[in-house]
Amino acid sequence: MSENDALTIPRVLDRAARDFPELEAVVDGPVRVTYGELHGRVRAAARALLARGLEPGERIAIWAPNGLEWIVTALGAVSAGLVLVPVNTRYKGEEARWLLARSGARLLFVENGFLGNDYLAMLGAGGGGAAGRPVPDLPELTAVVDFGDRAGADIGTYADTGADTGADGGADGGGAATAGAGTGVTGWEAFLAAGRAVPEEEAVARAAAVTPGDVADVLFTSGTTGRPKGVRCTHGQDVRTYEAWCGRTGLARGDRYLIVNPLFHCFGYKAGVLACLLRGATMVLQRVFEPGETVRLVEAERITVLPGPPTVYTSMLDAPERSRHDLSSLRLAVTGAATVPVALVTRVRAELFPQVVTAYGLTESCGTVTSCSLTDDDVTVATTSGRPIEGVEVKVVDGKGEPVPAGEDGEILVRGHNVMLGYLDDPGATAEAVRDGWLVTGDRGRLDERGNLTVTGRSKDMFTVGGFNVYPAEVEQVLVRHGAVAEAAVVGVPDARLGEVGRAYVVLRPGARAAREELVAHCRELLANFKVPREVVVLDALPRNAAGKVQKSELPR
Template sequence: MSAPGEWASIPQMAQVAAARFGDAPAVVEGDSSLSFAELGQQIDQAAAAMLAAGVEAGDRVAIWASNRLEWIITALGLQAAGAALLPVNTRFKPAETAYILSRSRARLLVVEAGFADIDPAGLFRQADADLSALENVVVLPPAEAHNVPGAVSWADFLRAGESVAPEAVEARRQAVGPNQISDILFTSGTTGAPKGVMMTHGQTLRQFSNWCDFADLRRGDRYLIVNPFFHMFGYKAGWLACLMRGATVYPVPVFDVDQVLNLVEAEQVTVLPGPPTVYQSILDHPTRPRRDLSSLRVAVTGAADIPVELIRRMHEELPFQRVCTGYGLTEAGTCTGTQPGDDPETIATTAGRAMPDLEVRVADGDREAAPGETGEVLVRGFSVMAGYFDDPVATAAAIDADGWLHTGDLGILDHRGYLKIAGRIKDMFIVGGFNAYPAEIENMLLGHPAVAQAAVVGVLDERLGEVGRAFIVPQSGSAIDPDELIAWCRERMANYKVPRSVVLRESLPLNATGKVMKSELLADS
C-alpha cells in the first residue's frame, strides 16, 4: 500500500493508481467497465480539455451532476489542471447553485441537465447572481447542450482538448503540490449563508488513507457508492478511497433498494457504506432472505440516532464482518470512528474515538467538560480546513487561536474517549430552564420496539418556553398510540426531556446524505 507521503497531489495519486492497478476494473457503470489504465487516459483527456478551455491553476471548476463516471473523470481532470473542485448538490435549485458559483467565482461548470430537475439554463435567470467569471458550461450526455445558453457538449469539450500537447498536461499535473487547494465543499447553509470549506491535496490524501485503514478497504474490493459524490462521504470516503486502494467503484445515482440488492448479488459487492436508512431498507425488503448477499464484508454508517437493534440485525442477519460508525463534518473530515470488536451498543450510540493524529475534546464554555458532561465538540489536527473561501472573519470565528475547530455540535465523551453526539447547538431547546438535546431524546425513543425512526424538535410553549415534539415513523406492521408513547417516555427519561406531543409520519424528510431536515418538520409544527 502507498503511504500518503508518496503522493504530492490527488492527480498524482490517480496517475500512480492507473499504472499500479492497470487492467483491474476501476469503475463499473451498468454494462460498461473502465479499467484503472483506461481511467487514467480519460483523466488526461479531461485535463487537456480544461487547459484548452483556459482553466488556470487555482481556478474553481464546478460539477453539478449525479453519481456517474464523468463526475470522477471531471474531478480528477480539473485537479490535474491545477484547479479546485467545487461539488454542487444535485437537489439545489438554480438560485442556490448560482449563489455558490457567484461566491466562488467558478470558471467552468460541468452539469447533468435534467437529472433531479437540474436546470442549468435557470442559472442565467438569477438577477442577483454575478456569473461573469463563468466562462464555460459543459453539458453531460444525454442532454443537449443547445438548451443551455453558451454551453458545449461533453464530447465537444473533450475534442477541443486534442490540440493540447500531453507534455503540457503532465507539466500542469506535476506542478500541483500538497499545499494547493484540492476542493471547496460548501456547507449546507442551515446556520446562515453557505460557506466554502477549503481543503488541500495533502490533507485529503493523508486523512482518507487513514480512513481506508479504518474501513478496512482492500485492493480488489467492490464498493457500491450510494452516498452522493457532491458530499465528502461519496467523494473522499467513496471513489477517492477506491483509487487509493485499488477497489472498484459502482456508482448509484439514486438509492433504490431493488437496484442495490441486484447489484450486490450480481457483482458480489463487498463494501456498502450509507446512512442507517440504507441498511434498514435492505433488512426490511421482502426478497432479502432469498438474496445471495454473502459477499458483503464492510458497512460504514453514521448518524446521531442509530437504533441499537439495527446494528444487531446488521451483524446477525447480514454477512458484514465489519460494521463501523464515525463522526465527521465538512470542516475537518472524518474525526472519530468505532473500532473492531466494539459491541453493537457502542457502534449505535457513539461515534467512536479520535482518528489518528487528531484531537477531539468537549468544552463547556472555557472549561473542559468532564466525562459524561455535554458540551461543544472541538477538533484539532492536520485535517482541520485551510479556511472558508474568501471569508477570513468566518474562519477566525470557527478556528480559535490554539487551532481548535469549534464544530457547533454538542457531544459527550465517555471515560474511554468515545464520543456521543447530542445534536447541534442550534437544535438544543430549553424546557423550563433545562437544556434538552434532541439526539439524546431520539436515541431513547428508538429503544421503543414499535419506533423505526424518530426526530425531535423544540416548539414554543407558553408555560415552559419550549417543549419537545417527536415525529415518529412506526416499525412496519406496528401501531403506535401517541399518548401511550408519551407515557412510556415518562417512565424512562427526566420530565423536561419527555416530548409533549407525538406526530406519526409515514416517513421523515431526508436530505441527500440521509439526515433529517428538521427545518421542514418545524415548518409543519
C-alpha cells in the same frame, strides 16, 4: 515517488494506475473501466480543461448525479491544479446560482434532465448572456458542459471500453457542436475533443506541479445564517484523512464499493472515490438510492462495502426484494448519525454485514474526525462514533473552554491535519470556527475512558434528513418570503425512515390565509427536497423568552 509527493490526488491516481492498471476501477451501469483506462480518461479531461485556458487555483463546479463523467471531471480538474466545487443535485436554480456566484466557478458541468430537472432552464442558461456568458449575472462563468449531450465527437477516442453510446440520440453526430454554438453550452464529447489540441506533456506537467498544500476542493456547508459557506481543503488534508479512514475501516484492494452516497458530499467523494483510489477498490455507482435496485446491484456486482446513513440499512432490511437476492458478498457497512440504535447495529450485523463501524465528521474536518474499528462490539459501534483518526485530537470543553472529565457532556473541539484551511473569502466566519487551531464544531458530546466520542446533541439547531444537514434559518427565510407568512420557526422531528424531517411553525400576516399545502409547495419551489418541511403548523404567535428570542423548545410537538 516520495511520501510527501504522494499526498496529492493526481499522484494517488498515478500510483493506482501503475500498481493495478487492469483492476476494474469504475462500474457505471453498462460502462466498465479499469484503473489504467480511468487514468487515460482523467488525462483527457485535464487536457480539455487546459484548452479552456483555466489557470491553477481557478474553480470548476459539477452539478450532476453519481456517474463516471463526474469522477473523470473531478479528478481531471484537481490533476490540472484546479479546485473542485460540487453542487447538490437537489438544489433549485436560486440555490445553485448563489453557490456558483459565491465560488466564482469558471466552468459548470451538469447532466441536464436528471430526474426530470432542467438544470439549464433553472439557471437561465443557453440564451447567451451578457458578453456571451452562458448564464446571465454570473460573469465569472465562461461555459456550461452538459454530460447528457455526448454527440459530436469520436467516442472511441476517449472511451477505450466503449462508453454509453446510446445515451444521447444525436444521430447526426453534430449535437454537441450545435448545442455550443453561441450559447456557451457544450456537449461532453465536444468538450473533450478540444483537449486534443493540448500536448499531453502539458497535462503531465500541470499534475506534477500540484503540491500537498494546494486547495483541492471547496465543499459548501450551511450555516446558522442560512447561507452556505465554502470549506477549503487541500490535497494533503484529503489524502492523509482518507488514508487514516481506510486504515480504521479496513477498506482493501479488491473490495467492491457501492457508492450510493452522492458524490457532491464528503461521504460520496472523499470517503468514496478518494478512498477507493487509495486502496484499489472498485467503485460501483448508484445514481439514486432505491432499496430494490441496491440489493440487485449487491448481487450482480458482488458488493463488499456499502457505506451510508442509517436509513440506507433500514430500507435494505425492510425491502421486499431482499429475500430474492444473494447478499452474501457484503462485508462492511460504515455509517454515522446522532443516534444509531443498538438493535439496528445488531440486526445489520446478523442479516447484512458481518462488519459495521460508525464514524463522526463534518465538512470542515474533510468529512472525518473519529471512527470505530472492526474489532469494536455492537454497543460501542451503536453508542459512540469511535476514536479520533491518526493525527487528530478531540476534546470536550465546558462553557469556559476547559476540558471536562470523561463521561461529562460539553462542546466538541477538533484539532489536526484534517481541519479546513478556512471558509472561502470569509475570514470572520473562519476566525469564529477555528480558534487557536481548534475547530469549534457546534456539536455537543462526551468522551469515555477509552477515548470514544459520543455525540449527544447540537449547539446549533441543525437537524439531519436522510443523511443531509438542514439548517432551519435557511428554510425559515424561504417561508417568510411567502406573502401570507409573518414569522416562521422550523425544527427537526423524528421520522422512522429518514431519522428526522422538518416541521414548520408559522404565524400568518393579519387577515392573510394560506393552506398548509400551499406553504409546502412554496418551499419546494425554492429549496432542495430534503430541506422542505413535511408539515406546517399555524400558530397565533411563536413562543419567546424575555429577550424576544423564539423558544423552539416550547413549540407544540
